[in-house]
Amino acid sequence: MELTKQTSKEKMSAEHLLLTVDDADHQHSNHHDRGMKFEIRGLRKVSEAGVTILNGISVDIPKGMIVGIIGPSGSGKSTMLRALNRLWEPPSDTVFLDGHDIVDLDVLGLRRKVGMLFQLPVLFQGTVADNIRYGPRLRGKKLGDEEVSKLLTLADLDSSFLSKTGGELSVGQAQRVALARTLANEPEVLLLDEPTSALDPISTQNIEDVIVKLKKKKGMTVVMVSHSIKQIQRVADVVCLLVNGEIVEVLKPDELSEAKHPMAQRFLQLSS
């Protein structure tokens, strides 16, 4: 994968950060039946108290890529992520999905296309199968047992989980059910807000494997907030460093040690 090389200063002053992808695997795969791109342009958020939370973020999130978002606590990572499916409503003309301003899209349709997974899974009452059938049922589609099992397999769980309830699952298993439930909506993009921070290393690896598989086999676009530099290095194709509501660096995972911004360097030193 080649990203257009820019100096840090050029990056900071660029109106937007354009990632040019030249990824042989990305371009020549036949499996890419999912994935949409986001363009974020000058995204700002100021709190009611006048505090700047996002300070004009501009970045492209290309189709079929895993984009990692890292940065210190309170830097605006979750706020940025939540703008992408309008859990926080961004201003018009700032977030575009395949060229469409997302505030003009039907919000439920947007959230089907742009699925989200949080730090802690919250399962609905009923069985695992009920949870997975929930989203499609809202659209009048009844998933058969085979389809439900396939979704479970995709999330690395076997059919023995179908009849279990939330209380019978570990947090890691529940997170995989939450992932299967999101995948039941056939999303094109996955937003992941620290999806493994409550999980043990094995469950973390399971989720990471599924995320990478979804990108490779389905061409899913993934935006992942993580506090773990190592995780981002394992999973992401490109990393955005967010400091004080601004993207100060866009790097390949193996270039993270070359981050120039002082806050970014400090964060990276403390995290590694």
Ligand SMILES: Nc1ncnc2c1ncn2[C@@H]1O[C@H](COP(=O)(O)OP(=O)(O)OP(=O)(O)O)[C@@H](O)[C@H]1O
């Ligand atoms: N609705 C809101 N009103 C006021 N302040 C907010 C609101 N939402 C977020 N903030 C503040 O904005 C800043 C960024 O929050 P955000 O949760 O996006 O950061 P983060 O980088 O995801 O942090 P963490 O890594 O701790 O989860 C924080 O200082 C937070 O307190």
